[in-house]
Amino acid sequence: MFKTRGFRAGFNSLSGPLPPDIYSATRLQEISLPSNNLSGLISEDIVNLTRLVKLELFLNNIGGKLPGNIGKLSQLEHLLLHKNSFIGAVPSSLMNCTNLIKLDLALNFFQREISTLNFSGLSQLAVLDLGFNNFSGKFPESLYSCKFLRAIRLGNNLLEGEIGTDSYAALQFPFKNTTVNIPANNNLSGNIPIEIGDLKQLQVLNLSHNNLSGKIPDQISELTNLELLDLSANQLTGEIPASLANLHFLNKFSIASNKLYGPIPSGTQLQSFDASDYEGNWNFVALHFQIGALILLATRLTRTFMMKKMDIQSHGFI
Known part of the structure; x- marks a missing residue:
């Protein structure tokens, strides 16, 4: 069914699970199906797509857990799964995708002690977005090794500690x-x-x-x-x-x-x-803006008075 190297059908009305035939299309390098109505799970058979470079499934309703063997997609550079319904822990094997440049798992229901994910192998990572999930724990020290990071978002999780x-120091990127x-x-x-x-x-x-x-x-x-x-x-x-x-x-x-x-x-x-x-x-804020309002009012009154005076002068009454 899929004889090309890319399967692109974003921003349409596709629904249901990913077609089973997609997992046997071993030549695929790109799957880009964002902003549809896709549901169901990502099968473990995705590891058959050993040439996959880009997987874009954001803005759908795909759920369940990420396949535990996803780390075998060694060529993967872009993994964009934000705004779906994924649950459970992010597999440790994902950190084996050492060619990742962009990783976006935001706006899902992932949960895990974030410091247990070892990002040190993702030396090419430029963008990381894990916001709006249920990640917990402290800032992951392994991110210090990601020297090419340009953007990072971990907001709206359950992180804690000082x-x-x-x-x-980990965020001192030379860009x-x-x-x-x-x-x-x-x-x-x-x-x-x-x-x-x-x-x-x-x-x-x-x-x-x-x-x-x-x-x-x-x-x-x-x-x-x-x-x-x-x-x-x-x-x-x-x-x-x-x-x-x-x-x-x-x-x-x-x-x-x-x-x-x-x-x-x-x-x-x-x-x-x-x-x-x-x-x-x-109260310093309220006071500041109250004073500012009074100054503005006084300025307007003075300006109005001067304009009326000039009008009177122009009619020869003064």
Whole structure:
């Protein structure tokens, strides 16, 4: 049935399980069937496809567990299974797919102690997305070996424990366009290490919805490529560092729902963000925006008065 090297039928209305004949098409190098209504399981027979380079089944309703022998697909470079209904543990054998460049298992129901997955063999890995699953445990130290990583997302899982400085060291990728989303929506605790300032290429820093405490370190101001900074919904204390004014490319910012106090640094772009980006702290936010509103009102009243005065003057009454 499948005589070509690629089976592509994405963004259609295909339904039901994967056709059984697909597992005997040993010449296949690509299976791309995203955004359909596919269901059922991925058979263990997928290991027959020894030439498979790309497997794209995202945006379907495929479920069950990943085949335990999936690691025998030694040529696999792209495995995109996000937004399906997969369950259970990610097989350890997947870490034998040493040619993987992109691995996206987000938005499923996978569960496993994430630190037990040994990523050290995935030396070519550039993109890793395991977000929105049920992974637990601490940041996997084996990711330190993935030197080509450009993007990583582990958010919205069940990760816990303190963020060690080594975790940040693992994310020092030598790429101009590196985008890293450090785990948001987990149960991470402790202080934000000052070593975070070493991540010079970081564009996205999202640590929201954890249990981080202590002060916002001045070293964040050294991340001069940062475009998004979200520290909301934690237990951070102290004042907002005035040094954050050095983040000239910042266009999204939130420190809402912490225990911060003091003024918003004046004369900086930090005063241009919405009140919602500061709400849930001590009253300095409300005071700042109340004062701003009063200044704006006074400016408008003065302008209106001057315009009326000029109008009166133009009619010769003054």
